[in-house]
Amino acid sequence: MSQLKYLVIYLSLLVALVLMILPLPDWVQIYRPNWIALTLIYWSMALPKRVGLWFAFFTGIILDTSLGTLLGQHTLPLLLIIYINLNFYQRIRVLALAQQALYVFVLLLIDQVIVAWVEGILGRPTPLPTFFAAPFIGMLIWPWVFVVLRDIRRKALLR
Amino acid sequence: MKTIIEVRGATLQALFLIGLCIAMMVVDHRFQHLEIVRTNISLALSPLRYLVSLPATGGNWLSDWFTSHTELLKENEALKSEGRILSARLQKLEILAEENARLRNLLGSSRKIADDVIVAELLSVDQNPYSQLIEINKGSSDGVEMGHAVIDDFGIMGQVIHVNPQSATIILISDPEHAIPVQFIRSGTRSVAFGRGSTRQLELRYLPATADIMVDDELVTSGLGGRFPPDYPVARVTAISEDKVRGFVSVLAEPKARLDSSREVLVIKPRQ
Numbered sequence: 291m292s293q294l295k296y297l298v299i300y301l302s303l304l305v306a307l308v309l310m311i312l313p314l315p316d317w318v319q320i321y322r323p324n325w326i327a328l329t330l331i332y333w334s335m336a337l338p339k340r341v342g343l344w345f346a347f348f349t350g351i352i353l354d355t356s357l358g359t360l361l362g363q364h365t366l367p368l369l370l371i372i373y374i375n376l377n378f379y380q381r382i383r384v385l386a387l388a389q390q391a392l393y394v395f396v397l398l399l400i401d402q403v404i405v406a407w408v409e410g411i412l413g414r415p416t417p418l419p420t421f422f423a424a425p426f427i428g429m430l431i432w433p434w435v436f437v438v439l440r441d442i443r444r445k446a447l448l449r
Numbered sequence: 450m451k452t453i454i455e456v457r458g459a460t461l462q463a464l465f466l467i468g469l470c471i472a473m474m475v476v477d478h479r480f481q482h483l484e485i486v487r488t489n490i491s492l493a494l495s496p497l498r499y500l501v502s503l504p505a506t507g508g509n510w511l512s513d514w515f516t517s518h519t520e521l522l523k524e525n526e527a528l529k530s531e532g533r534i535l536s537a538r539l540q541k542l543e544i545l546a547e548e549n550a551r552l553r554n555l556l557g558s559s560r561k562i563a564d565d566v567i568v569a570e571l572l573s574v575d576q577n578p579y580s581q582l583i584e585i586n587k588g589s590s591d592g593v594e595m596g597h598a599v600i601d602d603f604g605i606m607g608q609v610i611h612v613n614p615q616s617a618t619i620i621l622i623s624d625p626e627h628a629i630p631v632q633f634i635r636s637g638t639r640s641v642a643f644g645r646g647s648t649r650q651l652e653l654r655y656l657p658a659t660a661d662i663m664v665d666d667e668l669v670t671s672g673l674g675g676r677f678p679p680d681y682p683v684a685r686v687t688a689i690s691e692d693k694v695r696g697f698v699s700v701l702a703e704p705k706a707r708l709d710s711s712r713e714v715l716v717i718k719p720r721q
Contacts, residue, residue, distance in 0.1 A: 304497070311501050343462050350470075355490040356498070358582045358611070358618050361477045362470035369470065373463040408474065414580055414625050414646060 298446045299341065302329050302439060303349060311356050320420040323428035326353050327368060327401050331394060332439045334372050335379045337448060346372040360408065367404035371397040391432040398425035484611065491613040498584070498616070502572045565718040567591055569599075571711070572616060581621035581644065583607075585714060588615045596676055598717045604682035604705030605629065605670060606714060617716075621708050622683070623648050631683050632671035636661040639671050640700075642684060648708040651684050653700040660698060662689055668702055678717055 306325035314322065330349060333341040350365025357364065374397065375382075382393055402425055406416040477483045516524075569587040587593050589612045597609045599619050607627065611618040622629050623644040631642045631653070638660050642651040656662065666686040672679025684702035691698050 308497065308501055311498070313502065313505060343459065343466055347466050347469075351486075352490060352494070355487050356494055358580075358584070360474045361483050361486065362472075362474040366467055366470040366474075369463060369466050373459065376459055409580070412478070412626065 295446045295448055296340065298442055298448070299333055299337075302333075302442065307353065307356060310353065321423050321427050323424055323431055324398055324401055326364075327371060327398055328394070328428055328432065328435045329439070330368060330372060331375055331397060332436060334375050335383055336440070336443055338376055338379055341372075342376065343369055343372060359405075360412075363405060363408045364401075366408075367401040370404065371401055374400075387433040387436060390436065391429045394432045395425050395429035398428040401425075487611060488613050491611075491616065495613070495615055498572055567593060567716040567718065569593075569617075569714050569716055571714065581607075581624040581627075581646065581648065581708070582610075583619045583621065585617050585619060585716070586615070587716065588613045588617050590614045592718060593617045593716050594718075597719070598670075598677045598681070600681060600715050600717060601706045601711035601713070603707060603711075604684070605677060606706040606708060606711065608676060609716065619714075621648070622651060622704060622706075623708055629677060629683060630671045630673040631668045633662065634667045634669055635663070636666070638662065639673065642668065642702060649703055650687075651702045651704055653702065654697075656698045656700060658691060658696045658698050662686065662698065662700060664689060678719060 303326065306329040309325040310322070326349060330341065330346055334346070346368045347365060350368040351361060353364045353368075354361050378393075382390055385393070399422070402421060406421065409416055473483065567587055569585040569591075572584040572586055585593075585599075593609055593612055595609055595612055599606045599608060605622060607619045607621040607624070609617050610620045620627050621644070622642070623646065625644050625646045627644045628641050629651075630639070632639045638656070640653045640656055642653050645652050664686050668683045668685070670677040670679055670681045670683055682705045684704045686700055687703045688701040689698060690701075
């Protein structure tokens, strides 16, 4: 029973995954925020003991499989930002939501840069102007993600 | 409070996992060993994928449901007449195919005429906006194999790069990583068409300046390399640019297949 309440973490990640692979028109796609990264950042901030690097690793592999990218292409940046987060979460947790959003923007940008890097190595350079769009949208969405997931966490009595 | 040992443990773990990721990417890019991992995870996630393509399918279904009676009648009439025209053309084609086979027999060459096909539908279009991958709803249980060519009603679309039991991933000919051996119908010149990341353009590089090429020339698969069956339409030449210094010509061509809008595709099984 005590393990059952952790299901909400998996469910929230499943919803994030659906949002990641939901078909959208071409022009909207570059604005799609990295829902998986946002969700993982929240959980690793709230429950760093439970949602750590291995968690990020397996989530990343599933993400890579569903997106059809190289295994590891989205996993590596996820690991990196969760690692950064695990080192800073105590300082970030007490900040105001707007300040947190800036921090999340930086993390999402790191993620985006690494994914684009690998694409570049594979011979598909990413046009630069489209680069900041997704992390920016992610930053705007962060306060809502935070509030929704926090309410879910409280309802599920996770701490 | 975290102790120093705890932090160092996390760092080691992070370094280990990041190393593992890099190794996996290299292996996945160069070899096929990780295909089994991919297949199993895809299989587990396949309900999710159907769920995701549900809104589009549902939308189609609804619009079908609400199409008015008269429109249906009109459409039916149009389809019937199209069917008649097509069957008339087909008769002609069959005669031509027979004649062609006879002539080939005379020449002593044993080129196959027809290939087996599997009809498939698109699931969701892949989400990485910079790569050109699509997902179809037929997989190894339907006989789809790695390397099979995929076409729509107008021409070559791409080839199969990953196979799962119930679905398969197609790389489009417009992907920058993809190249397809082609031949000009008019002049017979052979070349290779590379993708450029746009669904409206292919590029043929380093053709000799003396090559006989004109705008509007048709390109078909040459069958060299053994991946694509020969003589399927690929593209039409839209622009020719000459590099006077180095004496090369490079050609831009527009794919015949509707890479961005076809929903039904055919997977071609090469005959043994």
